[in-house]
Amino acid sequence: MAGEQVICRSDALEEGGAGVRFTVVQDGEAVPAFVVRYGGEAHAYENRCAHVPVQLDWEPGAFFDHAGLYLVCATHGATYEPETGRCIAGPCKGRRLRKLAVAERDGDVVLPGGDGAPS
Numbered sequence: 001m002a003g004e005q006v007i008c009r010s011d012a013l014e015e016g017g018a019g020v021r022f023t024v025v026q027d028g029e030a031v032p033a034f035v036v037r038y039g040g041e042a043h044a045y046e047n048r049c050a051h052v053p054v055q056l057d058w059e060p061g062a063f064f065d066h067a068g069l070y071l072v073c074a075t076h077g078a079t080y081e082p083e084t085g086r087c088i089a090g091p092c093k094g095r096r097l098r099k100l101a102v103a104e105r106d107g108d109v110v111l112p113g114g115d116g117a118p119s
Helices: none
Strands: 006-011 020-026 029-038 039-047 086-091 103-105 107-111 116-118
Touching: 020 103, 020 107, 039 107
Parallel strands: none
Antiparallel strands: 006 107, 020 029, 020 116, 029 039, 103 107
16 A cells, blocks of 8 residues: 555564564654554554663563563553553553554554655
């Protein structure tokens, strides 16, 4: 579809496994973002903790806890639901990650509008 940016192949995302980092443009600013698979669906967020604007992953693509159930900020331990981005534990409890709309088409994970690029 015109204007879409391919983030990665759909099969690059394993359920509860490593995510794929990319960059999205928000208000003219390049912002780090990521996409993970959970509940059989791709979920994407800006890679900024709701507590302080640091990236969540402790190493590139490591967003989930060891059980593959929750997204965790490596800096302060904030714990987020992967489907909603809602913080359920930690210093920003009740706040949310900023969710990005992604879709899966023809074996790819895409960002509508084309404002992103793999990083």
